[in-house]
Amino acid sequence: MHLILTDSAPIPWFVAGAAIAAVTLVLLYAGNRRLGVSTGFENVCSLVVRTPYFTRSAISGSNSWRLPLLAGLLLGGVISALLAGGWETTWALGRFDSEFGWGNGAKLAWMFGGGLLIGFGTRLAGGCTSGHGIFGLSNLELPSLISTVSFMAAGVVTTNLIYRVIL
Amino acid sequence: MLTRSTLAYLALGAFFGFILSRSGAADYNYIQGMFLFTEFQLYGIIGTAVVLTAPGIWLLKRHGRTLGGKPLSIELKPGHRGNIYGGILFGVGWSITGMCPGPILVNIGEGKVYALAALAGTLVGAGAFGALYPRLAGLFRLPPLQVGTGEG
Numbered sequence: 318m319h320l321i322l323t324d325s326a327p328i329p330w331f332v333a334g335a336a337i338a339a340v341t342l343v344l345l346y347a348g349n350r351r352l353g354v355s356t357g358f359e360n361v362c363s364l365v366v367r368t369p370y371f372t373r374s375a376i377s378g379s380n381s382w383r384l385p386l387l388a389g390l391l392l393g394g395v396i397s398a399l400l401a402g403g404w405e406t407t408w409a410l411g412r413f414d415s416e417f418g419w420g421n422g423a424k425l426a427w428m429f430g431g432g433l434l435i436g437f438g439t440r441l442a443g444g445c446t447s448g449h450g451i452f453g454l455s456n457l458e459l460p461s462l463i464s465t466v467s468f469m470a471a472g473v474v475t476t477n478l479i480y481r482v483i484l
Numbered sequence: 485m486l487t488r489s490t491l492a493y494l495a496l497g498a499f500f501g502f503i504l505s506r507s508g509a510a511d512y513n514y515i516q517g518m519f520l521f522t523e524f525q526l527y528g529i530i531g532t533a534v535v536l537t538a539p540g541i542w543l544l545k546r547h548g549r550t551l552g553g554k555p556l557s558i559e560l561k562p563g564h565r566g567n568i569y570g571g572i573l574f575g576v577g578w579s580i581t582g583m584c585p586g587p588i589l590v591n592i593g594e595g596k597v598y599a600l601a602a603l604a605g606t607l608v609g610a611g612a613f614g615a616l617y618p619r620l621a622g623l624f625r626l627p628p629l630q631v632g633t634g635e636g
Contacts, residue, residue, distance in 0.1 A: 318523065320511050322594050327514070330525050333507030334532020340500045341533070342540040347551045348493070351558055353636025354585040358610040370614035373630050385490045389497015390586050394593020396498060397505035406595045411513040413582075425601040427580065432588070432605020433612075434577030439585060440613040441570025441624065441633060443561050446584040448636020449571075450530060453561060455537035460563040460634065464571040471575025476519035479579070 321411045323401040341451055350382060351456075353448030354390070355439035357383040416484050442468070501590045510590040512582030519579055561634030565624040570633070 320327050327333070341352045356376075360383045363371035370376075398404040408421055419427070439445040442464045444453060450468075453461020508514030508525045517523025541558075548556055578584050581602045583591055588606060591599035613620070617629055626633055 318508075318513060318517065320506070320508060321513060322505065322511070322596075327508040327511070327525060328503075328506050330507070330528030331532050333503050333509070334529045335536055336503045337500070337529065337533040338536035338540060340496060340503075341537045342544065344496060345541065345550075345556070345558070346544055349550045349554060349557060351636055354589075355610075356635045358585065358606055359614060361607060362611045362614060366611055366614065368615060370617045370629055370632075373632070375630070375632055375635055379635070381490070382493045385493035386497040386500075387589055389494040389499075390501035390504070390589035391497075391593040392494065393498040393501020393503075394505050394510070394590035394595075396593075397502050397590075398594045404595055406597050408597055410582075410596075410598065411511070412516055413512060421598075424598045428598045428601035429605040431577045431580030431583075432602040432607075433609040434573045434605075435581065435583070435585065435588070435602070436577075436606035436609025436611070437613045438570045438573030438575070438577055438609070440610050441566040441620065442568075442574055443564070443566060443570070443632070443634025444636035445574060445586075446530070446578075447586060448634070449561070451533050451537060452541075452636060454534050456541050456558065456560075457538070458560055460561050460567045463563070464567040467568045467571025468575035468578060471572040472515075472519045472579040473521075473575075475576045475579035476516050480516065480520060 321409050322398060337451060341455070348382060351448070352452045353444055354387070355445040355448060357387040358436055359440065360384055361387070412480070416480065438468075500586065501593060504587050504590045505594060510583065510587035510594070515578065515582040559635065561636060562627045562631060564626050564633065566620075566626055566633050569624060 344350050344352050359376050360380050363376045449461040449464040504510045507529055514525055518526035550556055588602050
């Protein structure tokens with residue numbers, strides 16, 4: 318299967334997995350930080366929302382590294398697109414387009430709804446694929462195992478409902 | 485504000501983002517393929533990452549110091565009911581969008597316009613969670629506000 322962005326095959330899984338392990342270990346060894354992306358959304362919220370939850374030290378004290386890490390993820394996407402033949406905006410969404418056949422407005426609503434669940438869910442769970450799934454599991458933490466099993470199972474059920482039952 | 489440390493985190497994030505972009509981890513079709521058990525790619529990526537990170541963390545903990553010589557500190561995430569219920573909500577959102585938190589940003593960077601809506605939803609969702617924390621804390625037996633549900 319080809320990537321939507323490059324229309325070519327992805328890099329091998331063992332190369333990507335090793336690179337992510339390297340990112341995680343460099344962040345820990347050089348920065349004394351545990352990998353995690355979803356808290357970064359709270360750091361972004363804290364720039365505009367000044368309620369006690371967003372002004373607590375765990376957030377204000379981590380702006381200096383979480384915000385540049387998030388900006389870096391964005392930049393990585395830009396670089397990837399540039400090296401793939403040039404940056405351009407796109408609405409292409411692969412299988413969603415061929416099976417849903419929705420217009421752009423409906424696509425935005427679908428994505429916003431899914432985003433609500435991601436933002437609320439990852440913060441309720443205390444982490445996402447990186448913080449629970451990569452770092453937490455690697456550090457043998459039980460709450461991370463519970464969360465990882467929960468989000469993987471929910472994803473399997475939802476996607477199977479969408480593509481094998483409803484559509 | 486462009487200190488060496490800021491640039492280092494930016495560069496690390498960019499490398500991470502590039503890998504997510506080119507591996508399929510930020511690709512809608514590969515995420516659905518993972519959840520449908522028709523594509524091994526994402527299981528291979530996450531599995532390899534964990535299998536290599538685990539001994540790395542073990543060795544770093546044994547070493548006990550960071551590169552700069554400071555004591556290594558790993559704050560453990562607390563266990564609470566939110567681990568399950570939040571995980572389930574996130575899993576549904578991951579399936580709907582085909583993106584987990586890192587890839588939302590990567591997809592925006594790649595130029596995928598709809599990912600902006602996913603980011604807007606995610607920020608509103610995280611903002612609502614923070615605003616409702618005092619009420620949710622009782623419902624899901626969450627740790628005190630200063631501790632939070634776990635950073636990561």
